[in-house]
Amino acid sequence: xxxxxxxxxxxxxxxxxxxxxxxxxxxxxxxxxxxxxxxxxxxxxxxxxxxxxxxxxxxxxxxxxxxxxxxxxxxxxxxxxxxxxxxxxxxxxxxxxxxxxxxxxxxxxxxxxxxxxxxxxxxxxxxxxxxxxxxxxxxxxxxxxxxxxxxxxxxxxxxxxxxxxxxxxxxxxxxxxxxxxxxxxxxxxxxxxxxxxxx
Numbered sequence: 001x002x003x004x005x006x007x008x009x010x011x012x013x014x015x016x017x018x019x020x021x022x023x024x025x026x027x028x029x030x031x032x033x034x035x036x037x038x039x040x041x042x043x044x045x046x047x048x049x050x051x052x053x054x055x056x057x058x059x060x061x062x063x064x065x066x067x068x069x070x071x072x073x074x075x076x077x078x079x080x081x082x083x084x085x086x087x088x089x090x091x092x093x094x095x096x097x098x099x100x101x102x103x104x105x106x107x108x109x110x111x112x113x114x115x116x117x118x119x120x121x122x123x124x125x126x127x128x129x130x131x132x133x134x135x136x137x138x139x140x141x142x143x144x145x146x147x148x149x150x151x152x153x154x155x156x157x158x159x160x161x162x163x164x165x166x167x168x169x170x171x172x173x174x175x176x177x178x179x180x181x182x183x184x185x186x187x188x189x190x191x192x193x194x195x196x197x198x199x
Contacts, residue, residue: 144166
């Protein structure tokens with residue numbers, strides 16, 4: 001009986017010590033953007049062959065398509081997940097800022113599906129002021145998104161940390177295997193590496 005009481009008191013003492021430690025520490029993970037991918041348009045060469053003017057990228061249309069693995073045979077009655085479209089309108093002063101693509105931005109989370117459960121298309125319209133040339137719509141396909149990460153804990157807090165972010169970027173209307181695989185993985189506490197889109 002004394003043995004059980006001693007074990008119970010020891011367990012209570014340990015639990016109290018741990019809760020006192022964790023109770024005095026605020027748990028702020030700030031991990032909501034760990035898997036986010038950032039895009040910027042090449043404004044540095046706005047007058048050259050590969051850049052954009054601010055007016056070309058002040059409105060960006062983003063379309064999200066559910067990714068379906070071509071090797072997986074879906075049942076005939078599988079529910080169809082719809083495409084989502086959003087238009088991002090920015091002031092000229094903000095066109096140099098990155099556009100954030102995340103599980104919850106610019107779209108809402110879709111039934112627990114993460115960023116890598118979709119493929120995306122970005123549309124911008126390039127203008128030719130002072131000429132008779134009609135505007136040109138430029139497409140970027142963003143697919144084959146792969147994310148790697150893990151949860152790290154210190155006994156009181158458990159936070160998510162991304163350890164790998166890659167995607168394929170194709171300057172084309174439809175996804176293609178000829179696109180460029182871009183690795184935007186960053187080390188902990190590093191600034192995000194944006195994907196720079198040129199025309």
